[in-house]
Amino acid sequence: MRIALFGYGKMGKMIEGIAMKRGHEIKARIDMGNLEDIDFREIDIAIDFSVPEAAVTNIEKALENDVPVVSGTTGWLDQYSHIVKRCNELEGAFLYASNFSLGVNIFFALNEFLAQKMAPLKQYEVSIEEIHHTEKQDAPSGTAITIAEGILENSDYTHWKLGNAREGEIPITSKRIGDYAGTHTVDYDSSIDQIRIQHTAHSRQGFAEGAVIAAEWLLGKKGVFSMQDVLNLG
Numbered sequence: 001m002r003i004a005l006f007g008y009g010k011m012g013k014m015i016e017g018i019a020m021k022r023g024h025e026i027k028a029r030i031d032m033g034n035l036e037d038i039d040f041r042e043i044d045i046a047i048d049f050s051v052p053e054a055a056v057t058n059i060e061k062a063l064e065n066d067v068p069v070v071s072g073t074t075g076w077l078d079q080y081s082h083i084v085k086r087c088n089e090l091e092g093a094f095l096y097a098s099n100f101s102l103g104v105n106i107f108f109a110l111n112e113f114l115a116q117k118m119a120p121l122k123q124y125e126v127s128i129e130e131i132h133h134t135e136k137q138d139a140p141s142g143t144a145i146t147i148a149e150g151i152l153e154n155s156d157y158t159h160w161k162l163g164n165a166r167e168g169e170i171p172i173t174s175k176r177i178g179d180y181a182g183t184h185t186v187d188y189d190s191s192i193d194q195i196r197i198q199h200t201a202h203s204r205q206g207f208a209e210g211a212v213i214a215a216e217w218l219l220g221k222k223g224v225f226s227m228q229d230v231l232n233l234g
Contacts, residue, residue: 001219004028004043006058007050007073014208015047022212030058040065045215052076052138059083059094068093070215072100072207074142084224095218095225098142100210104184105227107199111147111186114197115154124188124195126151128160129173131183139174143184148172151186 001024005012008031016026028038030050035058046062048055052075062069063086071094080096087094099105118124128151130144140148140162148160148170158168165171181201188195201207210227217230228234 001025001215002027002042002044003215004030004038004040004046004062004067006030006046006048006054006062009049011049011072011204011208014204015049015211018205018208019047019212019215022216024212035061040067043067045070045219047071047211047215048073049211056083060086063087063090063092063094066090066092068215068218068221069095070211070218071096072098072211074098074145075138077142077145087224091222093218093221093223093225095214095227095230097210097214097227098146099182099207100214100227101199101201101206102210102213102231103206104143104199104201105210105231105233107184107197108146108150109228109233110197112150112154114186114188114195115151118188118195119155121188121190123190123192125190126155126157127171127173127187127189129175129183129185129187131175131177131180133179133181134176136176139176140172141174141182141184143182144172144174147184147186 008029027042046067046069048058048071055073055076056079059069130141157170160170162172181204183200185198214230
């Protein structure tokens, strides 16, 4: 594949290394604002790990040039429905994930299964904690939001809330410590016991590898997809 990288920070560079090891070619590296320099005719797929302020423009520009897009940028999802609409209008291909780690996506499925089983047990209260490195800009993490949404869809909870939550809301605690790659914990607490599931990333390599695998899977397809589709977890 001939890849355009939107965002050339730590993740972009890691994706570049993994993609090249898997036999792919990096045709463009876009850090900030020079989309006009890309000849999209030379691009098979774009991978976006930029910043929230640039993501929508990056994605839309690629779709308008008939280039499929894999995006892992978080913090822009208030415009997700617009991108889905544009992708469908243009008959393009788009895949978004808050986290591309294969293990995290198994964790998402486990989280939803557990939420279904816990829903009738009203004596348990659920909470989410996420820990990331100090350079992470958004809070809560996109991964934590995906976890919360998985619980909302399978329980009587109505919203999630960063910090202290009211009845019916899932509290999310966000911590920024050192160079953490990412830890996400879901707790169900009662006065008698606690049930906990947790995913801990040992490095960011899993995120980058998953993004390249997703790009390989998306090539040649049309529509809007997720890592659930890539891993056949639906």
